[in-house]
Amino acid sequence: MFQFSFGEVDLVVLDIPEDSSEPSAPPGDLYDVIGSEGDRYRDWFTRGCLYVVGKSLDPSESTANQIVVIGTEYGNTPALLGLQRAAQSQGRRLSPQYFPGATSSSAAAFLSMRIGATGGNYTINAGILTPIMAFWQALCGLGYPQSAGSRLLVGDVYCVEAREDAAKEAPELACESGLVHTCLTAGSEFEARFEFAETPEEDEAGGSRPPRTSLRGPVAAPRDGYGRNGAFALADLLRTARRTEVGEVVSMECLGFGGPRGKVTITRLSAPGVAAERSAR
Amino acid sequence: MTTAAPRVFVTGLGIISPAGADRHAYWDGLCSTAPLFGDLPPLYEGMKPGAIGAWVPESARKAALAASRISAGTTRPRMAEVYAAYAATEAIADAGLCAADTSLSRAVVCVGTSDGQADVLEAVCAGVDDGSGRFSSAGIGSSVARVVGSAGPAFVVQATCASTNAALSCARDALRSGLAETAVVVGCDAYSQKNIIGFSSLQAIGPAACRPFSRSRRFVTPAEGAGALVLQTERALRPDQVPYAELVAASISNDASHPTAPDPAGVRACHRRALEEAGLEASAIDVIYAHGTGSRINDAIEGSIFVEDFPHAAVTAVKGTIGHMMGAAGAAGAVAACLTLRHRLVPPTAIDASEIELGMDLVTGAARPVPDVRYVQNNAFGFGGNNAISIFRRTS
Numbered sequence: 029m030f031q032f033s034f035g036e037v038d039l040v041v042l043d044i045p046e047d048s049s050e051p052s053a054p055p056g057d058l059y060d061v062i063g064s065e066g067d068r069y070r071d072w073f074t075r076g077c078l079y080v081v082g083k084s085l086d087p088s089e090s091t092a093n094q095i096v097v098i099g100t101e102y103g104n105t106p107a108l109l110g111l112q113r114a115a116q117s118q119g120r121r122l123s124p125q126y127f128p129g130a131t132s133s134s135a136a137a138f139l140s141m142r143i144g145a146t147g148g149n150y151t152i153n154a155g156i157l158t159p160i161m162a163f164w165q166a167l168c169g170l171g172y173p174q175s176a177g178s179r180l181l182v183g184d185v186y187c188v189e190a191r192e193d194a195a196k197e198a199p200e201l202a203c204e205s206g207l208v209h210t211c212l213t214a215g216s217e218f219e220a221r222f223e224f225a226e227t228p229e230e231d232e233a234g235g236s237r238p239p240r241t242s243l244r245g246p247v248a249a250p251r252d253g254y255g256r257n258g259a260f261a262l263a264d265l266l267r268t269a270r271r272t273e274v275g276e277v278v279s280m281e282c283l284g285f286g287g288p289r290g291k292v293t294i295t296r297l298s299a300p301g302v303a304a305e306r307s308a309r
Numbered sequence: 310m311t312t313a314a315p316r317v318f319v320t321g322l323g324i325i326s327p328a329g330a331d332r333h334a335y336w337d338g339l340c341s342t343a344p345l346f347g348d349l350p351p352l353y354e355g356m357k358p359g360a361i362g363a364w365v366p367e368s369a370r371k372a373a374l375a376a377s378r379i380s381a382g383t384t385r386p387r388m389a390e391v392y393a394a395y396a397a398t399e400a401i402a403d404a405g406l407c408a409a410d411t412s413l414s415r416a417v418v419c420v421g422t423s424d425g426q427a428d429v430l431e432a433v434c435a436g437v438d439d440g441s442g443r444f445s446s447a448g449i450g451s452s453v454a455r456v457v458g459s460a461g462p463a464f465v466v467q468a469t470c471a472s473t474n475a476a477l478s479c480a481r482d483a484l485r486s487g488l489a490e491t492a493v494v495v496g497c498d499a500y501s502q503k504n505i506i507g508f509s510s511l512q513a514i515g516p517a518a519c520r521p522f523s524r525s526r527r528f529v530t531p532a533e534g535a536g537a538l539v540l541q542t543e544r545a546l547r548p549d550q551v552p553y554a555e556l557v558a559a560s561i562s563n564d565a566s567h568p569t570a571p572d573p574a575g576v577r578a579c580h581r582r583a584l585e586e587a588g589l590e591a592s593a594i595d596v597i598y599a600h601g602t603g604s605r606i607n608d609a610i611e612g613s614i615f616v617e618d619f620p621h622a623a624v625t626a627v628k629g630t631i632g633h634m635m636g637a638a639g640a641a642g643a644v645a646a647c648l649t650l651r652h653r654l655v656p657p658t659a660i661d662a663s664e665i666e667l668g669m670d671l672v673t674g675a676a677r678p679v680p681d682v683r684y685v686q687n688n689a690f691g692f693g694g695n696n697a698i699s700i701f702r703r704t705s
Contacts, residue, residue, distance in 0.1 A: 103467075109430065112502060112503050118355075121355070124510045124512075127508075128693070131507075132425060133693055133695070137568060138693075140694060141566065146562055146565045146578065147561075148468075148475070149468065151468065152464055152467075153445065153450075153464065154447055154450065154465070158464075165482070168482035171486075189444075193443050224488070288460065
């Protein structure tokens with residue numbers, strides 16, 4: 029069980045056409061927020077992470093010793109593919125600047141650099157359970173001796189190849205691109221309890237149990253229809269928690285392919301501070 | 310976390326590396342320092358021929374494929390997953406556990422990897438769909454969970470070459486927070502074309518082998534493999550288990566300064582954090598498994614910290630023998646650290662004593678007995694400013 033508080037909940041949604049890996053309408057203030065230096069070597073996942081944090085960051089806030097936890101299934105895949113393709117097409121002209129942006133944790137690295145977060149970073153992939161595990165790890169980070177808070181980001185920006193890969197497991201789950209961000213801090217406003225179990229692969233009727241993410245709480249209507257990207261359910265979970273009264277609970281459950289199940293239940297322990305939420309589409 | 314944190318012990322080890330399959334082959338390979346390197350074929354026009362790399366030997370690769378049954382029948386096996394499953398299987402057996410054991414049924418599975426399912430991504434890049442599966446790295450965690458018989462949380466942690474030590478810190482969190490009583494931690498990476506291309510573009514690989522802390526050092530030697538550790542809380546230990554070590558620190562930090570070059574202040578800060586977590590002074594560390602990549606800048610920064618803060622520690626660097634296992638590098642160090650505590654021996658670094666650039670106590674020539682060893686430190690750093698250090702304590 030963890031006690032904590034959290035700040036603004038920011039959600040960025042990127043509309044990417046089915047046959048494309050690029051957003052059709054990137055945020056108009058994208059480069060005002062993230063800058064353009066080295067942008068040629070960044071993919072849309074890194075841009076999205078820098079943007080969603082940059083939009084909400086208070087310049088007077090001390091970010092040193094914060095940890096960065098990014099929960100993502102596909103993360104910097106476009107940059108990984110981009111480096112291999114650039115090597116074939118550019119040969120001797122291949123720039124050494126590709127590589128730093130083309131690791132599986134590049135977004136976390138560039139975000140740590142951008143905000144000066146020296147607490148360390150984790151890029152976590154637990155399939156459908158990614159939002160649960162990333163949230164759990166970010167809460168664990170609050171217990172580190174030097175911790176000044178945990179920057180939690182969850183989501184994916186799907187390139188064509190990522191959508192194809194996701195469809196191999198669960199073609200029924202939509203892949204909508206988006207990223208949620210909040211900053212967790214030590215506090216006593218909320219309590220989070222985690223449960224993990226295995227669910228039989230088949231349901232009571234003998235049919236296969238599809239992966240799904242669902243939300244239950246007193247303020248919002250129950251929802252089961254989330255797609256693959258855990259950003260949206262996590263954003264709803266945190267925003268719903270913000271609206272609860274003392275003693276009320278809200279929970280998010282993720283059922284993965286093949287049976288793994290994770291559930292987080294948030295209970296409000298004390299009266300609201302300044303509730304804040306923002307979104308940008 | 311409201312209750313006193315339980316102590317965490319290492320009860321099982323597994324590894325597959327360029328030295329072969331299993332911890333005995335690994336230890337023998339480290340202690341002999343016989344060369345395990347070969348040529349890396351150029352992957353694109355800008356890559357010079359003659360670069361040096363290291364692979365899991367064919368016999369070990371076949372053994373791992375047969376034992377794991379992953380990717381059976383496909384033309385392009387998911388080798389990181391295969392290596393991970395192999396190392397995990399060895400580790401649970403070494404711990405005296407089996408997949409049907411109740412202590413594993415709720416175990417946390419935490420996999421550190423930098424390049425994940427690189428083989429599948431290469432097939433996608435080449436426009437080949439040969440049925441080898443998905444490239445999402447989460448599949449590695451699921452596979453390991455399956456082979457160890459766990460229905461508990463399974464996830465992958467990616468932090469470049471610090472991935473395994475980062476995974477160790479996640480597993481420590483899981484055990485200390487009461488999420489589980491047993492954790493299986495695996496570090497794995499298979500040969501990745503993307504990685505070789507990247508290192509080549511930085512001119513970090515070339516025709517000379519890795520020579521950690523040598524005046525003549527120049528290149529990194531990329532390698533592949535996986536290492537695994539079974540972690541158990543004191544409560545979960547059975548009377549017949551003899552732990553290799555107690556995990557007393559698994560600390561991470563980030564330089565937040567440069568995408569590829571390490572920052573001396575950041576690396577030093579991570580050392581400080583690890584010592585604080587362990588409740589130790591630097592003088593208590595007896596042996597250090599250095600990150601020791603053989604690159605000019607890494608070894609200069611790391612070495613100067615050893616000289617200034619750890620003058621009494623015996624230092625060794627296994628990458629001169631087995632190469633740099635990338636995301637699994639921390640696993641190679643962690644497994645070796647535990648074996649040092651078991652055998653009271655420090656394997657040598659594969660350079661001559663006359664080559665040592667800095668005034669540290671680098672073990673060279675032959676394995677050095679350390680009968681009174683108590684604390685062994687394992688360093689792993691990576692691109693993106695990632696720093697992660699684990700410290701192990703002798704238990705008997």
